[in-house]
Amino acid sequence: MLAALSHSARVKRFCLLVLTALLPVAPLRAQSDDALPFLVQALAATDDVQAQFDILKGMADGLKGRRGVKAPAGWDAVATKLTAGGTTQVKDLVQQLSLVFGSASALADMRKQMLDAKAPAAQRLSALEALVAAKDAGLAESLRQLLKEPALRGAALRGLAAYDDAKTPPAILALLPALSPAEKRDALGTLASRLSFARPLVAALVAGQLAAKDLPADLVRQIRNYEQADLSAALDKHWGTSRASSADIQAQTVRYKALLTAANAPKPDVSKGRAVFAKTCGQCHTLYGVGGKVGPDITGSNRADLDYLLHNILDPNAEIPNDYRTWNLDTKDDRSISGVMARQDATTVTIVTPSESLTIARSDIARLKQSELSMMPEGLLQALPEDEVRNLIAYLRGKEQVPLP
Numbered sequence: 001m002l003a004a005l006s007h008s009a010r011v012k013r014f015c016l017l018v019l020t021a022l023l024p025v026a027p028l029r030a031q032s033d034d035a036l037p038f039l040v041q042a043l044a045a046t047d048d049v050q051a052q053f054d055i056l057k058g059m060a061d062g063l064k065g066r067r068g069v070k071a072p073a074g075w076d077a078v079a080t081k082l083t084a085g086g087t088t089q090v091k092d093l094v095q096q097l098s099l100v101f102g103s104a105s106a107l108a109d110m111r112k113q114m115l116d117a118k119a120p121a122a123q124r125l126s127a128l129e130a131l132v133a134a135k136d137a138g139l140a141e142s143l144r145q146l147l148k149e150p151a152l153r154g155a156a157l158r159g160l161a162a163y164d165d166a167k168t169p170p171a172i173l174a175l176l177p178a179l180s181p182a183e184k185r186d187a188l189g190t191l192a193s194r195l196s197f198a199r200p201l202v203a204a205l206v207a208g209q210l211a212a213k214d215l216p217a218d219l220v221r222q223i224r225n226y227e228q229a230d231l232s233a234a235l236d237k238h239w240g241t242s243r244a245s246s247a248d249i250q251a252q253t254v255r256y257k258a259l260l261t262a263a264n265a266p267k268p269d270v271s272k273g274r275a276v277f278a279k280t281c282g283q284c285h286t287l288y289g290v291g292g293k294v295g296p297d298i299t300g301s302n303r304a305d306l307d308y309l310l311h312n313i314l315d316p317n318a319e320i321p322n323d324y325r326t327w328n329l330d331t332k333d334d335r336s337i338s339g340v341m342a343r344q345d346a347t348t349v350t351i352v353t354p355s356e357s358l359t360i361a362r363s364d365i366a367r368l369k370q371s372e373l374s375m376m377p378e379g380l381l382q383a384l385p386e387d388e389v390r391n392l393i394a395y396l397r398g399k400e401q402v403p404l405p
Contacts, residue, residue: 006164011048019070021116023029027219030235031171033069033070033072033121034076034155035075036059036072037072037073039055039058039059039072040072040073040074040075041074041138041322042055043055043078044077044078044081045083045148045175049086049087049090051087052082052090053093054096055089056082056090056093056097057093059093060093060096060097061100063097063100063349064133064348064359065133065347065350065360065361066100066101066347066348066361067133067134067135067323067361067368068098068102069100069101069102069103069305070101070254070322071101071102071103075097075098075101077248079097079098079223079402081093081161082094083095086198087331088123092123092127092150093150095109095110095113095127096129096130099130099133099134099333100134105135105331107136107377110127110131110134110136110140111131111136113127114127114128114131114142114146115142117149117286118173121151121152123153124151124152124279125152125155128143128146128152128155128156129155129159129160130158131159132155132158135162139159139163139261140160140163140165140167140168141165141167143156143159143163144156144158144167144168144171145161146172147172150203151178153183154182154183154186157172157186157187157190158186158189158190158355158356160172160190161189161190161193161194161335162163162333162335164194164196164334166196168197169191169196169197169200169201170200170232171193172187172191173191173200173201173204173209173210176204176209176210177357178212181278181279183340183352184190184214184285185216185355186355188201188214188215188216188219188305189219189354189355190355192219192222192223192333192336192338193222193336194335194336194397195226195228195279195336196334198223198226198231199231200260201223202223202231202235204233205238205239206234206237206238208381212238212239212240212383213383213384213388214318215239215269215383216280216283216354216377217373217377217378217379217383218294218338218354218376218382219222219379220235220239220377221338221373221377222336222338223235225336225338226336234398239383239394240379240383241379249315250313252314252381252382253310253311253314253346256310256314256389257306257307257310259386259389259390260306260389260390260393261306262283265380265390266387266390267392268390268391268394268395269393269394269405270395270398271395271402271403271404271405272388272392272405273390273391273393273395273396273398274395274401274402274403274404274405275391275394276384276388276391276393276395277291277392277396277402278291279383280380280392281380281392283354283355284354284376285297285298286298286299286377287299287396287401288400289401290401292354293390294324294326294339294340294352294354295324295375295376296321296351298396303322303396303398304397304399306393306397307395309347309396309397313380313381314381315378316374316376316377316378317372317373317378320372320374323369323373324340324372324374324376325338325340325372325373325374325375326339326340326370326371326373326375327339327341327351327368327369327370327371328337328342328367328368328369328371329351329360329365329367329368330358330365330367331366332365332366333364333365335360335379337353337358337360338351338353338375339353339354340353340375341370342357346360346362347361348360348362349362349365349368352405354395361401
């Protein structure tokens with residue numbers, strides 16, 4: 001194939017695109033890195049910018065979640081060539097791959113780029129994410145400093161989950177009141193990701209520094225998975241119970257149906273209901289083209305039927321498609337991740353959570369187990385005030401999108 005590259009630009013482009021299209025499917029995602037030298041030769045043989053990007057992107061996607069991979073023969077020369085004359089996107093990919101190959105100079109360059117306030121935000125974000133993926137040991141302090149920068153705050157909040165650092169929970173909790181809804185979700189997700197972080201989080205709930213309605217039910221379940229009696233008791237008292245019996249669910253159904261159909265009930269505000277949806281449901285579900293991809297798109301479901309809606313909200317574990325069962329993953333450095341399985345192969349596992357998609361090397365996994373429970377937790381409504389329940393259900397039963405308040 002490489003000999004054909006010199007015949008014409010068209011043939012060269014075709015061969016490289018075929019090569020790149022095949023890359024993520026088998027060679028790199030499977031057991032073998034044998035394709036890497038071949039791809040490096042292809043990079044050395046072409047000056048086609050798009051082809052360079054395609055090959056590098058395929059390599060980066062195939063190696064996602066891995067660290068300490070042996071650099072293929074010829075990589076240093078190709079990296080030098082592309083760094084000197086490539087586009088910004090190509091240079092970023094070269095640095096990311098050099099990190100995967102264990103380059104100390106790439107690590108230093110990425111740190112410098114991430115902290116450069118004058119650099120474009122997109123480049124700084126790319127560097128931040130690459131350093132987190134590479135598990136740069138000294139990154140936690142820098143990430144806490146980046147919590148001051150709105151453009152990088154969300155990624156910094158998520159990245160801090162990778163580091164068991166005692167300074168992180170107080171730093172996040174102090175910032176919590178000033179965060180946007182999306183940032184608050186990232187912050188709480190990080191605080192629930194480790195037992196050592198979950199204890200200060202629950203203490204903040206007990207002390208009244210965090211309102212129960214602001215702690216999502218799926219994160220409550222994640223904290224309960226640590227099986228710590230004191231944490232579970234505190235959650236029962238200050239948040240509520242998250243597992244209901246059949247009788248409890250029946251009683252809740254009667255209660256909420258009465259609340260929602262009362263003749264003298266205040267008129268719901270559908271726009272405010274959309275805001276409640278964004279906070280409680282939109283991390284996982286898409287409605288009218290807006291929302292997350294962890295759970296099913298509910299735009300076409302039987303939402304107008306109140307009985308159907310309450311059944312699915314109050315008893316989400318009654319009927320669970322296999323694709324939406326929860327997977328619980330514990331890493332060897334004591335991080336806990338809960339989400340749906342997006343992909344797994346011999347070297348990596350990709351879990352999608354309400355906040356992000358995480359690819360973890362199997363060599364970093366201490367435990368991986370599928371739960372019998374849905375990703376959608378019980379208790380979603382019980383933490384909401386009655387007016388928010390009315391507004392949310394009215395929005396869910398609506399026939400069209402409405403503006404946010």
